[in-house]
Amino acid sequence: MKLVIGNRNYSSWSLRGWLAVRQSGLPCEEITVNISGEDWEEAKREWGDVQPSSGKVPILWDGDVVIWDSLAIVEYLADKVGRDRFWPKDDAARGMARSMVAEMHSSYLSLRRQMPMNVRKRFAGYQPSDEARKDILRILTLWAEARARFGRGGPFLFGTFGAADIFYAPIVSRFLTYGIHVPGFAETYMQDIEQLDWMVEWVEAAENEQWVIEQWEDPQVARS
Numbered sequence: 001m002k003l004v005i006g007n008r009n010y011s012s013w014s015l016r017g018w019l020a021v022r023q024s025g026l027p028c029e030e031i032t033v034n035i036s037g038e039d040w041e042e043a044k045r046e047w048g049d050v051q052p053s054s055g056k057v058p059i060l061w062d063g064d065v066v067i068w069d070s071l072a073i074v075e076y077l078a079d080k081v082g083r084d085r086f087w088p089k090d091d092a093a094r095g096m097a098r099s100m101v102a103e104m105h106s107s108y109l110s111l112r113r114q115m116p117m118n119v120r121k122r123f124a125g126y127q128p129s130d131e132a133r134k135d136i137l138r139i140l141t142l143w144a145e146a147r148a149r150f151g152r153g154g155p156f157l158f159g160t161f162g163a164a165d166i167f168y169a170p171i172v173s174r175f176l177t178y179g180i181h182v183p184g185f186a187e188t189y190m191q192d193i194e195q196l197d198w199m200v201e202w203v204e205a206a207e208n209e210q211w212v213i214e215q216w217e218d219p220q221v222a223r224s
Contacts, residue, residue, distance in 0.1 A: 017058030
């Protein structure tokens with residue numbers, strides 16, 4: 001398999017696809033492209049018909065199979081290695097996990113637009129808008145419910161690491177970047193995500209990247 005990902009510093013969806021591949025345990029070649037640069041445009045022209053028309057990352061290639069959406073990548077990999085690797089066995093837990101992942105996939109637009117992922121930066125004194133605060137509160141409420149109801153088996157949202165953690169890992173990164181104050185249980189969860197070996201590897205690679213997207217370097221610009 002091959003996984004095409006974008007800039008590690010900025011691409012939250014690439015992080016999700018990358019974590020999904022790591023969680024699967026399957027060998028996979030990684031191709032990293034600067035999504036704001038000419039190399040990405042050149043790569044799309046070179047790949048032609050085999051690259052999806054959306055022109056977005058991540059993209060997973062498995063022989064003749066092409067998957068270009070993070071949630072689709074999770075589901076494809078779960079089919080290959082067993083769904084228990086990504087989803088809780090308990091019906092109630094699995095139902096909540098799937099709902100949380102779907103909500104992350106389609107919602108929190110104010111947070112995502114105003115607080116773009118920027119692994120390398122820390123913005124002191126950042127004040128989210130009222131709309132972004134609502135997104136933050138909703139996320140923290142879901143985290144609290146998942147941990148209280150289903151988190152007894154380990155430190156992650158549903159105990160063991162899975163799809164829900166994969167999808168909310170970039171939110172952890174955003175909360176750290178923008179200095180979002182969170183309650184104690186969420187701080188502990190964020191530390192466990194931050195200290196995960198795969199996250200440490202991703203952050204180190206992001207810090208070594210030379211690419212810069214200026215519009216995502218200023219939080220005031222990001223909010224406009």
